[in-house]
Amino acid sequence: MSSIHASESIQHWNNETCHSRETILSRIDTVAAATPERTAIVDLLPKGEAWQLSYASLVDKSYRVAEQLLARDIQPGEAVCYQWPTGWEFIALTLGIWRIGALPCPILPSLREREVSYIVEQSGSRLLAVPDSFRNFDYRPLAENIAATVPQTLEICILPMDNRHPEKSNLGTLMADSYNKSAIDARSPDRDALAELLFTSGTTGAPKGALHTHGTLLAALMHHTQTLALTDADSVYVPSPLAHQTGFLYGMMVSLYLGSTGIYQAIWDTETARRAIEQHGARFVQAAMPFLADLVRQNTPPQGLRTFVATGAAIPRALAERASSLLACQVVGGWGSTEACLVAVGRPSDPPQSLWGTDGRVMDGMQMRVVDDAGREVPAGVEGNFQVKTPAMFVDYLHRHDLYAAGFTEDGFFDTGDLATIDSAGFLHLTGRKKDVINRGGEKIPVAELEDILYQHPAVVDMALVAMPDERLGERACAYVVVQAGQSLSLQDLTDFLESRGVAKIYWPERVECVSELPRTASGKVQKYILRQDIAGKLQEEQTVGPTSEVQH
Numbered sequence: 001m002s003s004i005h006a007s008e009s010i011q012h013w014n015n016e017t018c019h020s021r022e023t024i025l026s027r028i029d030t031v032a033a034a035t036p037e038r039t040a041i042v043d044l045l046p047k048g049e050a051w052q053l054s055y056a057s058l059v060d061k062s063y064r065v066a067e068q069l070l071a072r073d074i075q076p077g078e079a080v081c082y083q084w085p086t087g088w089e090f091i092a093l094t095l096g097i098w099r100i101g102a103l104p105c106p107i108l109p110s111l112r113e114r115e116v117s118y119i120v121e122q123s124g125s126r127l128l129a130v131p132d133s134f135r136n137f138d139y140r141p142l143a144e145n146i147a148a149t150v151p152q153t154l155e156i157c158i159l160p161m162d163n164r165h166p167e168k169s170n171l172g173t174l175m176a177d178s179y180n181k182s183a184i185d186a187r188s189p190d191r192d193a194l195a196e197l198l199f200t201s202g203t204t205g206a207p208k209g210a211l212h213t214h215g216t217l218l219a220a221l222m223h224h225t226q227t228l229a230l231t232d233a234d235s236v237y238v239p240s241p242l243a244h245q246t247g248f249l250y251g252m253m254v255s256l257y258l259g260s261t262g263i264y265q266a267i268w269d270t271e272t273a274r275r276a277i278e279q280h281g282a283r284f285v286q287a288a289m290p291f292l293a294d295l296v297r298q299n300t301p302p303q304g305l306r307t308f309v310a311t312g313a314a315i316p317r318a319l320a321e322r323a324s325s326l327l328a329c330q331v332v333g334g335w336g337s338t339e340a341c342l343v344a345v346g347r348p349s350d351p352p353q354s355l356w357g358t359d360g361r362v363m364d365g366m367q368m369r370v371v372d373d374a375g376r377e378v379p380a381g382v383e384g385n386f387q388v389k390t391p392a393m394f395v396d397y398l399h400r401h402d403l404y405a406a407g408f409t410e411d412g413f414f415d416t417g418d419l420a421t422i423d424s425a426g427f428l429h430l431t432g433r434k435k436d437v438i439n440r441g442g443e444k445i446p447v448a449e450l451e452d453i454l455y456q457h458p459a460v461v462d463m464a465l466v467a468m469p470d471e472r473l474g475e476r477a478c479a480y481v482v483v484q485a486g487q488s489l490s491l492q493d494l495t496d497f498l499e500s501r502g503v504a505k506i507y508w509p510e511r512v513e514c515v516s517e518l519p520r521t522a523s524g525k526v527q528k529y530i531l532r533q534d535i536a537g538k539l540q541e542e543q544t545v546g547p548t549s550e551v552q553h
Contacts, residue, residue, distance in 0.1 A: 003125070004103055004194060006397065023191060024221075024256060024545070025098055026209040032059045032257035042168075042263040042280050043088045044272050050280065053088055055259075058095070058443075063094025065171065066187075072127065075099035079123035079197055082271075083116060083130045083139065084159060086242045086266040087309075087399035089171055091252055093129065094242075098195065102185040105197040105209075106243035109134055113142050114145075114502030115207070118198050121150045122209060122381070122398060128419045129157040129174060135267065138182065163373045176195045197398060198245055200338045200444070203389070204503060207446070209398030219365075220249060220341035220392035221257040227345060228307060230254070230284060235261040237282030237305075239268055239291055242369035244313060245338045246442065247515040258294040271296055277302040284493070288312040288442030290472050292331070296323045305329035308343060311336060312442035313474040314430065318451035320356035333510035335359040335428055339407075340414055343368055344428045358427040366390040367413070370422050383431050385425050386420035387413040438465070438529070445507050450498070454479065457497050459487045462518055464526045465509060468535040478535050479509040482517060488516060 031038060036056035042052040070452040074080060080097050082105070093322075096105045100430045104124045107116055109131070120128055127148065128138035140158065148156040156490070159172040169175070189195070196212040226231075238251030238257070255262030263276045273295060276282045285291075286309040295301055296319065307330045308323065314325075315333045323331045332346030332355060344360040360366045370384040371377050389412055397404045407414055421431040438445040447465045455464055462482035467475040483489045491512045498508050513535065519527040 003075050004079055017163075021190065021510070022218065023098075023186065024195075024218065024253060025095065028055065028095070028256050029059060032056050038259070039261045041088045041091060042261060042276075044263065044265045044276060046269075046272070048056075048275070050275075051088060051209050053166055056090075057166070058092065061092040061166075061175060062095035062099055062151065063179045063181060063184055064175045064177070065093055065231045066099040066184045067101050067335055068174050069096060069102065069157070069175035070183065070187075071176070072257045074100060074102050074127070076189070077103060077194055079103045079105040079125045081105045081107060081116075081120050081123055081125040081128045083109055083111070083128070083243070085131060085134050086264050087285075088166065088264070089164065089169065090157060090242045091264075093174060093525040098189060098429045099184050101193055103194045103197050105199075106248065107199075108241055108243045108504075110241075110503050110506050111504045113145055115143065115504055117146045117149060118207065119209075119521075120146055120154065122199075123154060123197060126152055127155050127157065129159060130341065131159045135321075146550070156201045157304060158502040179261075186291060189214055191218065196248070198243075198248070198338050199271060205442070208400060208403060211396045211398060212394050216341075216392050216395060217249060217253060217318070218257075219390075220464065221426065222249065224342055224345075224391065225254065225258060225362050225388075227347070227534070228284075230258060230307075232259045234258065234284045234306065235263055235281050235284040237263045237265075237273075238277045239265045239273060239276075239285070240287050240442075244442075245336075245341070246288065246310075250309075254286075256283075256499075258443065269295075269300055274298075274302040277304045283307070285309070286311060286334075287383065289315060289474060290441045292323055293319060293472050296326055301326040303328055307348065309334050311342075312439060314357055314359050316353075317356040320352070326392045326394065327340060331356075333358060333360050335430065338484060340388050340416070341392055343388045343390055343436055352434075354423075354425050354427050358423075359430050362428075366392075368422070368428065370420050381420050381421050383419055384436070386418040386428075386430070388416060389413045402479065432450040438477050439465040439475050440470075440477065440506065443506055445477050450477075450503070450507060452502055453498065453503065454494065456479075457489075457494065459484050459493070460491045462516055464528060464531060465529045466528050466535065468511060468532070468539060476511070477507075477509040478511040478513060478531075479516055480513045480518060480531050483514055505518075513538075 031251050032055035037054050040058045041053040087209050094104050128145045143156045157172045191214045195214040195217055199207040199209050236255035240247035242248050242542045263270050263280050263282045283306040289310045290313050292310045311334050320331050320551050332349035334345035337344035343366050344362055346355040346360040367389040369377050369387050371382050417434050421429045436447045464480045468478040471477045495508045519530045
């Protein structure tokens with residue numbers, strides 16, 4: 001068995017505004033004791049039904065999960081991997097893992113064998129929990145193949161998706177009939193205990209496992225809820241996957257931290273979103289911009305939201321104006337990352353001319369700056385390297401403390417890898433990236449890693465993957481390919497190849513451009529800005545004359 005610990009060199013923040021012994025579990029237990037019947041979870045089902053769990057019921061289920069994990073000898077600090085879709089089961093399992101001081105390692109349901117196997121092996125988890133099926137995919141063979149290939153002994157737990165009723169399900173053997181409360185409480189974590197292991201999409205190689213403690217996540221929640229003036233009256237709508245930081249921290253954990261109701265949706269569709277808002281009273285949501293764009297496109301957009309925080313890219317002014325009017329709510333943008341959590345966000349009181357088209361301004365209690373390559377802070381409006389400092393900062397990269405240490409300056413700022421400007425009013429404008437990554441609706445595509453795989457295709461002589469603009473998702477991936485003489489290559493050929501290598505569909509290119517050669521510098525580097533300009537121009541032309549290349553929507 002293995003346990004994961006934060007690096008001894010980490011300097012923990014001592015935030016006087018947070019109670020030193022408080023954790024998310026103690027806050028939940030306080031709510032459950034004071035108002036046991038308060039609704040903690042509304043789990044929206046596809047055909048109009050919804051399951052609701054009170055705080056008392058959620059606490060009870062989390063203890064029953066903890067009992068089963070103790071029976072499996074899961075140790076403090078030990079990672080537990082689970083690839084469950086959004087729903088009450090995910091939340092109960094996460095809390096159960098926390099109760100015994102273990103480490104949640106959630107995995108996006110859209111990832112496939114290649115990515116999941118890497119995460120399981122790196123985390124050292126001895127348990128992998130998957131659904132039997134979700135969105136027409138059978139997870140059993142995936143889990144069995146992983147168990148047969150990773151070096152550790154791996155137990156597979158299967159969650160039956162046709163028996164999800166909260167009063168009937170035992171979470172695929174992960175929920176006991178009874179529990180020993182005192183034994184479980186003896187394992188309750190403190191604020192310095194590790195609370196989250198999330199793997200970021202690789203940008204220059206393999207994904208990195210970012211580690212957060214209960215203290216760093218609580219700092220993120222405190223500053224977030226205070227900055228946006230959220231209270232327990234703000235029911236939180238969670239359309240984002242819970243295995244993503246947006247859904248995990250700014251959906252599930254925000255609602256539990258506030259003691260409010262979380263309203264969850266596993267599969268995105270706008271009619272279910274309407275139910276969440278109009279029928280179940282959702283008031284706050286933080287999600288990627290495509291969710292906002294889809295709501296606004298409805299003939300009669302839903303009414304009732306108070307605040308929508310759109311992340312992943314600056315909100316175009318036209319969309320923000322339409323959304324504010326049609327949804328009758330406050331629409332603001334923000335910037336954050338798995339490592340740093342949310343650092344910049346717009347306030348509803350900010351003037352629209354500053355708020356829209358920017359990535360917000362620094363949150364209370366946090367710092368951000370733009371510096372040149374020598375580390376000198378640049379004047380307002382000048383582009384440079386974007387760096388942040390926050391009490392919500394992650395505490396290490398799993399097995400890669402070298403990368404963690406290299407990411408910080410001597411005065412404690414984390415270099416995000418982004419290029420940005422900060423205007424004279426303090427609003428952030430992301431302008432580009434030093435790291436080569438494509439942001440598809442908030443999901444970052446690992447460009448270098450995919451290029452390495454695609455280069456292995458027998459028909460490929462040379463290739464580059466670049467971002468192409470997309471109105472809904474912000475960016476999609478386009479593959480520029482030089483093909484072997486006498487051969488042809490279609491988009492289907494590329495995606496079939498990636499599927500055969502176990503690459504998740506969300507990372508596949510959605511257009512291919514076959515060219516005779518790639519533009520390169522004298523030193524041999526691909527000039528990707530030329531390719532980005534080329535595809536943007538083609539897309540603009542096709543709006544009037546029709547498509548000229550192969551596109552998959």
